[in-house]
Amino acid sequence: MHELSIVMGIIDIAEEAVKNNHAQKVDSIELEIGTMAGVELQALDFAWEAAVKNTVLANADREIVTIKAKARCMDCGAEFLIHDQFEACPMCHDFLNEFIQGKELRVKSLVVS
Amino acid sequence: MCSTCGCDQPDGVTITKVGESKLSFRPVEENHLVKPGHHHTHDSGKKIIEVEQDILAKNNKSAQHNRFHFKEDNIVAINLVSSPGSGKTSLLEKTLKNAEGLNCYVIEGDQQTMNDANRIAKTGVPVVQINTGKGCHLDADMIHHALHQLNPAPDSFVFIENVGNLVCPALFDLGEDFRVAIISVTEGDDKPLKYPDMFEGSDLCIINKMDLLPYVDFDIIRCKEYARRANPNIEFLEASATRGEGIAEWVEWLREKSKERVSV
Numbered sequence: 001m002h003e004l005s006i007v008m009g010i011i012d013i014a015e016e017a018v019k020n021n022h023a024q025k026v027d028s029i030e031l032e033i034g035t036m037a038g039v040e041l042q043a044l045d046f047a048w049e050a051a052v053k054n055t056v057l058a059n060a061d062r063e064i065v066t067i068k069a070k071a072r073c074m075d076c077g078a079e080f081l082i083h084d085q086f087e088a089c090p091m092c093h094d095f096l097n098e099f100i101q102g103k104e105l106r107v108k109s110l111v112v113s
Numbered sequence: 114m115c116s117t118c119g120c121d122q123p124d125g126v127t128i129t130k131v132g133e134s135k136l137s138f139r140p141v142e143e144n145h146l147v148k149p150g151h152h153h154t155h156d157s158g159k160k161i162i163e164v165e166q167d168i169l170a171k172n173n174k175s176a177q178h179n180r181f182h183f184k185e186d187n188i189v190a191i192n193l194v195s196s197p198g199s200g201k202t203s204l205l206e207k208t209l210k211n212a213e214g215l216n217c218y219v220i221e222g223d224q225q226t227m228n229d230a231n232r233i234a235k236t237g238v239p240v241v242q243i244n245t246g247k248g249c250h251l252d253a254d255m256i257h258h259a260l261h262q263l264n265p266a267p268d269s270f271v272f273i274e275n276v277g278n279l280v281c282p283a284l285f286d287l288g289e290d291f292r293v294a295i296i297s298v299t300e301g302d303d304k305p306l307k308y309p310d311m312f313e314g315s316d317l318c319i320i321n322k323m324d325l326l327p328y329v330d331f332d333i334i335r336c337k338e339y340a341r342r343a344n345p346n347i348e349f350l351e352a353s354a355t356r357g358e359g360i361a362e363w364v365e366w367l368r369e370k371s372k373e374r375v376s377v
Contacts, residue, residue, distance in 0.1 A: 002250055002281035009168040017162050027159060031168075038284050038310045074345075085309035086342045095342045105168045113159045 069102025179288025197277030
């Protein structure tokens with residue numbers, strides 16, 4: 001249930017943005033989460049509800065932009081979408097892949113007022 | 114409930130050095146709480162802020178801080194991760210007893226109890242226990258606080274035994290030099306397939322309880338192949354913490370790595 005720690009990290013970022021912009025609260029927040037970031041969205045939802053109470057995010061709309069994981073084959077250089085760590089390269093069927101996207105865990109933007 | 118700031122939990126995280134009665138409580142950060150009734154009613158207008166900020170940035174910053182201190186004092190830090198019951202503490206006990214010439218320190222992480230720290234303390238090695246309460250992993254800030262209690266000497270090894278959990282600790286950099294995943298043959302050989310994040314981020318995989326191999330259905334070759342799919346560079350050692358097999362090789366691995374690290 002590390003998703004709770006993730007939400008606490010989001011709250012910290014939101015608090016700072018609110019403070020720096022002399023605002024009172026967050027109206028909406030946009031998150032970017034890669035499909036290989038190790039975050040379970042259902043668990044994030046569960047943690048979110050409990051954690052944002054009495055914070056600047058209490059009534060904020062939340063948008064999650066999912067970033068599909070992409071890998072590059074270290075053998076033939078092909079780039080392809082990947083759904084788990086164990087997918088073989090579709091071109092040469094090798095397992096030596098490195099991720100080039102899909103590990104993102106970011107607060108992209110906030111609307112404060 | 115909250116392992117980050119202890120906000121939902123009166124006792125929060127506690128860090129205790131064996132042999133000292135004093136408990137240190139991690140300060141509760143309340144700065145994210147908005148006091149009820151303090152909302153201003155006037156409309157200050159909406160403002161869009163592009164922050165593009167990594168959510169784990171705070172942890173990563175603490176991890177960098179720890180890493181800086183480790184480097185400064187030429188300390189090798191090892192983060193030991195596994196599921197509960199794989200034999201992390203037994204392996205560590207055996208290691209400490211056989212690590213001649215190595216100056217060792219231990220940070221133990223568990224949700225509750227001083228049991229593991231007390232076991233380690235019997236080997237004579239300085240040890241600090243972190244109890245995460247309900248938290249499922251150690252984070253870099255906890256390690257930072259623990260290091261202040263432990264006060265490791267220069268040119269030493271700090272072993273960090275993470276909370277038994279193959280999922281959550283994978284995401285949290287502690288500032289360690291090496292992450293070592295321990296898997297025992299009494300678990301399934303498909304653990305690396307089920308929990309790939311942990312193996313992807315580990316430098317070494319120790320396969321423990323090798324003495325029990327004849328009695329269980331565990332295919333070592335398959336297990337290694339699965340782990341290599343998650344991480345082609347992962348190294349392997351086979352060990353039995355109770356019988357002492359593989360411990361010398363593991364200590365040698367530590368010595369080699371510390372040399373490599375110094376020469377970098």
